[in-house]
Amino acid sequence: MKDCVLIEGLTIITTIGVYEWEKTIKQKLILDIEMDWNNQPAATSDNVDFCLDYAKVTAAIESYVQNHRFELIERVAEEVAQLIIHQFFVPRVKIKVSKPGAIPAAKNVAVMIERYK
Numbered sequence: 001m002k003d004c005v006l007i008e009g010l011t012i013i014t015t016i017g018v019y020e021w022e023k024t025i026k027q028k029l030i031l032d033i034e035m036d037w038n039n040q041p042a043a044t045s046d047n048v049d050f051c052l053d054y055a056k057v058t059a060a061i062e063s064y065v066q067n068h069r070f071e072l073i074e075r076v077a078e079e080v081a082q083l084i085i086h087q088f089f090v091p092r093v094k095i096k097v098s099k100p101g102a103i104p105a106a107k108n109v110a111v112m113i114e115r116y117k
């Protein structure tokens with residue numbers, strides 16, 4: 001099995017939606033992210049410089065998503081995947097973006113993508 005770093009259940013409030021009424025409010029998205037990363041150098045050195053720092057990745061995602069407007073959750077997933085690949089040199093990322101309030105009759109709706117460098 002390949003090594004990964006995970007960020008699970010990351011809640012972000014932003015402007016998201018295709019309808020006019022959605023462009024005037026903020027809604028909740030939840031991101032689940034899996035990033036390929038060789039964790040052995042960090043494990044053997046016990047040095048944060050060698051890890052994929054989930055705190056730095058989280059801060060970059062929060063800043064990006066909170067400060068942009070989106071129509072589709074597909075767009076959020078794609079832009080976050082590209083940010084992670086290019087800013088943090090991650091070779092593969094899998095992202096699920098959930099919009100739990102979107103369909104009252106459904107517990108959740110989401111998209112999931114996987115992207116490679």
Ligand SMILES: Nc1nc2c(c(=O)[nH]1)N=C([C@H](O)[C@@H](O)CO)CN2
Pocket residue numbers: 016017018019022071072073074099102103
């Ligand atoms: N596949 C998607 N379908 C829909 C989206 C979306 O982002 N991806 N968005 C909407 C509306 O914004 C909806 O969330 C309002 O309830 C509809 N379908």
